[in-house]
Amino acid sequence: MSMLRGRAGRRRGILLHIYTWLIILWLMTPIFVIILFGFNDTKGRFNYTWQGFTLYWYRHLFDISDLTNALVNSLTIAVLVTLISAAIGTGLGFALGRWRFRGSGPTELTLFANIAAPEITFATALLSLFITMNIARGYWTIVIAQVTFGVAYLAVTVRARMSGYDVYVEEAARDLGAGPVTTFRLITLPLIMPGIIAGSLLVFALSIDDFVITQFNAGQTLTFPLWVYGATRLGVPPQVNVMGTLIFVGGVLLAVTSVIINRRRA
Amino acid sequence: MIARLRASAGPYVSILPGGLWLAIFFVLPLVVMAALSLETGNLIDGFTMTWHWANYSDVLSSYHTQLVRSLVYGGLATLVSIVLAYPMAYWIAFYGGRNKSTYLFLVLLPFFVTFVLRTVAWQFLLGDQGLVLSWLKNAGIVGQDFHVLATAFAVVAGLVYNYLPFMLLPIYVSLERIDGSLLEAAGDLYANRTQTLLRVVLPLTIPGIFAGVLLTFVPAASDYVNASILGGTGQTMIGNIIQTLYLTNSDYPRASALSIVLMAILVIGIFAYARALGTRDVLDAAAA
Numbered sequence: 417m418s419m420l421r422g423r424a425g426r427r428r429g430i431l432l433h434i435y436t437w438l439i440i441l442w443l444m445t446p447i448f449v450i451i452l453f454g455f456n457d458t459k460g461r462f463n464y465t466w467q468g469f470t471l472y473w474y475r476h477l478f479d480i481s482d483l484t485n486a487l488v489n490s491l492t493i494a495v496l497v498t499l500i501s502a503a504i505g506t507g508l509g510f511a512l513g514r515w516r517f518r519g520s521g522p523t524e525l526t527l528f529a530n531i532a533a534p535e536i537t538f539a540t541a542l543l544s545l546f547i548t549m550n551i552a553r554g555y556w557t558i559v560i561a562q563v564t565f566g567v568a569y570l571a572v573t574v575r576a577r578m579s580g581y582d583v584y585v586e587e588a589a590r591d592l593g594a595g596p597v598t599t600f601r602l603i604t605l606p607l608i609m610p611g612i613i614a615g616s617l618l619v620f621a622l623s624i625d626d627f628v629i630t631q632f633n634a635g636q637t638l639t640f641p642l643w644v645y646g647a648t649r650l651g652v653p654p655q656v657n658v659m660g661t662l663i664f665v666g667g668v669l670l671a672v673t674s675v676i677i678n679r680r681r682a
Numbered sequence: 683m684i685a686r687l688r689a690s691a692g693p694y695v696s697i698l699p700g701g702l703w704l705a706i707f708f709v710l711p712l713v714v715m716a717a718l719s720l721e722t723g724n725l726i727d728g729f730t731m732t733w734h735w736a737n738y739s740d741v742l743s744s745y746h747t748q749l750v751r752s753l754v755y756g757g758l759a760t761l762v763s764i765v766l767a768y769p770m771a772y773w774i775a776f777y778g779g780r781n782k783s784t785y786l787f788l789v790l791l792p793f794f795v796t797f798v799l800r801t802v803a804w805q806f807l808l809g810d811q812g813l814v815l816s817w818l819k820n821a822g823i824v825g826q827d828f829h830v831l832a833t834a835f836a837v838v839a840g841l842v843y844n845y846l847p848f849m850l851l852p853i854y855v856s857l858e859r860i861d862g863s864l865l866e867a868a869g870d871l872y873a874n875r876t877q878t879l880l881r882v883v884l885p886l887t888i889p890g891i892f893a894g895v896l897l898t899f900v901p902a903a904s905d906y907v908n909a910s911i912l913g914g915t916g917q918t919m920i921g922n923i924i925q926t927l928y929l930t931n932s933d934y935p936r937a938s939a940l941s942i943v944l945m946a947i948l949v950i951g952i953f954a955y956a957r958a959l960g961t962r963d964v965l966d967a968a969a970a
Contacts, residue, residue: 425875432773439770440788443846446803447795449813453806464811508700517693526704532896534904534948536921540928540941541711544718547934564707567700627798627907628921632928641798648802648911660799667794671787 447664454657463654473654480655486643487659489555493639494623496559501566501619506612509571510604513578530568538565539632546633553635561633562623569622570615577611610678617674621667719938729934737939745923745940752920753947755834756903759841760849763898764891766842767850772883775857786854789847797844801911804840805831808912832914840908848897856890857883892959900948920944 453463457470478484508527512520530538542561546553585607589599627641634642640663644656719737723729742749774785792800807814808830818824830836860883868878906921913919920940927937 429773429777432769432777436770436773436785439766443789443792445807446800447792449803449807450795450799464806504699504703507696507698511693511696515693520693523697523701526709530704530708532900534900534945536904536906536924537941537945538708540924540938541715542707543928544715544934544938545711548714548718560707563703567703571700625797641796644796644798644802645907648805652802656799660795663796664794668791
């Protein structure tokens with residue numbers, strides 16, 4: 417890559433370096449604003465101008481009961497969606513990574529379509545199913561809708577981590593007298609665990625953040641993003657900034673931790 | 683014999699729960715939606731199948747403006763994203779050194795803030811009394827009645843903001859894969875910097891750009907959150923119409939028809955586009 421360097425290359429490098437930081441700054445601006453205005457000493461709901469620093473909103477985080485309910489819904493739904501997706505998606509990803517079998521082509525295609533499809537197609541198709549079957553929309557239809565993309569993301573992540581999977585380890589276990597269940601529990605599962613954990617973190621993050629699929633299938637139930645969307649006309653209260661900040665910090669900590677764990681393993 | 687049976691049943695036992703779930707809640711709903719789009723009726727009397735193909739011509743004639751607008755906004759957002767993302771991906775890939783992953787992490791950081799909340803933050807920043815405009819107005823740089831919200835600019839800018847990382851990452855990956863000796867070879871063959879960029883680097887990153895276009899255009903064209911938070915009545919996109927038809931008007935057959943029209947346009951567009959670029963690398967990039 418020596419030809420990219422040189423004096424002209426270095427000058428271009430400096431310009432692009434500045435450019436990169438300008439874009440990063442632009443990407444960070446809303447995050448900065450959200451965090452800052454969670455500390456704003458504003459009166460009432462109109463959180464528009466800086467009034468001075470306060471921790472009032474952190475102490476009164478749960479004062480708006482329907483907002484708190486929405487946040488609790490978001491968190492419990494994310495946990496359920498992650499667990500169900502991991503339970504039924506792992507086998508899917510594992511089978512696609514482990515075997516070539518009749519039907520693997522259509523299965524791959526379904527997964528690809530699921531991930532590549534515009535969210536709104538997916539959301540309206542499920543809603544059409546619920547309408548036709550006369551199923552009332554609410555908490556559980558949100559869970560079903562989110563598991564439908566969760567399964568796909570989890571399966572794809574598990575399969576991606578299967579590339580170095582050694583089939584002979586399973587055979588060795590079988591030769592040593594382990595039955596299929598024991599082999600799976602003691603050999604296979606620990607080997608694919610990093611994939612399951614990575615996929616679960618991804619599904620949890622996607623679930624907390626999901627708007628389109630959730631909105632179409634939520635009925636009267638609200639999650640955190642839906643509550644915020646509904647509040648935009650009236651003005652978003654500072655508690656939303658605080659909750660947004662906490663979700664942000666939690667997510668970043670989780671991501672950094674998983675990166676560190678992965679580095680140690682490698 | 684039993685052992686062999688078990689081995690061949692293995693994949694099917696493994697995929698059964700997940701496969702069944704996707705069949706019931708992903709494949710079946712698409713069929714149901716297609717059926718619903720040909721029905722007639724209303725919420726009180728119920729809907730019945732009448733093979734009413736006119737639902738399609740109805741929605742096309744009623745909402746072609748919003749349909750075209752969605753494709754234009756989505757296309758603009760995609761183009762702007764390529765122009766903004768490419769130089770940055772280039773710098774991170776070739777000059778990022780040890781800090782490459784730190785830069786990529788910074789690019790992904792906005793994803794840790796709820797999508798809706800990020801967009802609301804832009805509404806707040808760009809509002810008529812918001813931080814940016816009140817400062818510009820007080821400084822006399824723009825007139826008192828100048829506004830950004832409820833313009834096409836605000837919506838496209840919102841789309842670019844929200845989907846830029848989807849463009850940047852695949853371009854970065856394809857730049858990162860370029861073998862340095864190819865660039866040296868170009869230099870040895872007396873290609874100057876511009877020639878190397880245009881005739882070596884750019885062609886090698888076409889798969890990355892392709893993947894980025896897919897990942898940006900599809901969600902941007904079908905987005906309705908940016909249009910509803912940052913836009914006004916003049917910026918209504920097709921997603922907003924689908925949302926209103928389903929959730930407010932309960933006009934399910936026409937809503938389904940419109941959703942299928944959008945899906946068909948995007949799917950046909952993707953295949954035509956893949957064909958136009960026509961390399962196997964493209965599929966690899968899309969799969970990666």
